[in-house]
Amino acid sequence: DAKTTQPNSMESNEEEPVHLPCNHSTISGTDYIHWYRQLPSQGPEYVIHGLTSNVNNRMASLAIAEDRKSSTLILHRATLRDAAVYYCFPTLSGNTPLVFGKGTRLSVIA
Amino acid sequence: DTGVSQDPRHKITKRGQNVTFRCDPISEHNRLYWYRQTLGQGPEFLTYFQNEAQLEKSRLLSDRFSAERPKGSFSTLEIQRTEQGDSAMYLCASSPVRQAYSYEQYFGPGTRLTVT
Numbered sequence: 001d002a003k004t005t006q007p008n009s010m011e012s013n014e015e016e017p018v019h020l021p022c023n024h025s026t027i028s029g030t031d032y033i034h035w036y037r038q039l040p041s042q043g044p045e046y047v048i049h050g051l052t053s054n055v056n057n058r059m060a061s062l063a064i065a066e067d068r069k070s071s072t073l074i075l076h077r078a079t080l081r082d083a084a085v086y087y088c089f090p091t092l093s094g095n096t097p098l099v100f101g102k103g104t105r106l107s108v109i110a
Numbered sequence: 111d112t113g114v115s116q117d118p119r120h121k122i123t124k125r126g127q128n129v130t131f132r133c134d135p136i137s138e139h140n141r142l143y144w145y146r147q148t149l150g151q152g153p154e155f156l157t158y159f160q161n162e163a164q165l166e167k168s169r170l171l172s173d174r175f176s177a178e179r180p181k182g183s184f185s186t187l188e189i190q191r192t193e194q195g196d197s198a199m200y201l202c203a204s205s206p207v208r209q210a211y212s213y214e215q216y217f218g219p220g221t222r223l224t225v226t
Contacts, residue, residue, distance in 0.1 A: 032213065043114075043201050043217030044153060087152055094213035095141060095205050097166065100152030 004089050009105045012078045020073040020104055022088035031090035033064060033071045034098070039084045047073065047086070049094065083108045112136060114218035116202050122224045123192055130188045131221045135204030142185050143215060144177055145201040146170065153201055159185060160207065192225045199223075 005023040012018040024033065035047040048055055048062045050071070055062040061074040075082055087103040115134045123129050135142045141160050145153035156175070157167045161182035171177075174192075179185040189196055199222050203215040 034213070041219075043203070043220050045217065046214040049213045085152075094215060095207060097143060097155035097158055097168075098145075098153070098215060099155070102150070103152055 018075040027090040037084040116218040133202030139204035140207040
């Protein structure tokens with residue numbers, strides 16, 4: 001499994017953009033980059049995924065480095081409800097066992 | 111609510127007792143996964159099924175653990191002779207299998223097990 005590195009914690013002010021980094025330097029050429037988040041007392045939920053191109057959805061944007069060794073999850077305007085642990089990991093398919101790391105705990109300050 | 115449901119949400123048991131958890135996946139999702147999460151860690155994979163077939167078991171799944179999905183719908187996870195180290199959140203997830211790339215697993219709220 002590809003190893004990922006994320007900061008243990010980050011802090012953001014409400015209504016400001018947040019950039020959550022992830023390093024996955026050993027990613028294979030066919031792996032997708034997935035992001036999930038886990039709100040307090042809940043199971044993880046899917047956020048976004050991508051292969052090579054930057055991706056946008058209603059929750060976030062995903063910026064993928066050209067060499068694919070790193071990616072950044074962008075929350076355009078953080079809200080208090082975005083306070084969660086964010087996990088990134090490469091995976092060949094979202095339909096197989098996922099390998100979570102420790103993730104980044106995001107705190108949002110009002 | 112058509113999401114993944116788990117029962118019970120909390121379970122306190124004494125060391126040495128057996129416990130069983132149930133997971134009801136989203137209807138028509140072929141794949142069902144079990145994960146375990148301890149405090150401060152991300153979820154760790156335990157086992158998963160496609161329909162009623164158990165496809166893979168993690169090394170974390172000791173002989174005291176057994177999982178079933180008898181009719182390809184709900185699943186149960188049983189832990190025999192519980193130990194204090196089994197205290198954790200047990201998460202269930204499900205996903206459909208499609209011809210196109212499947213990218214999302216849907217997680218339930220988890221069952222928190224405390225072994226005293």
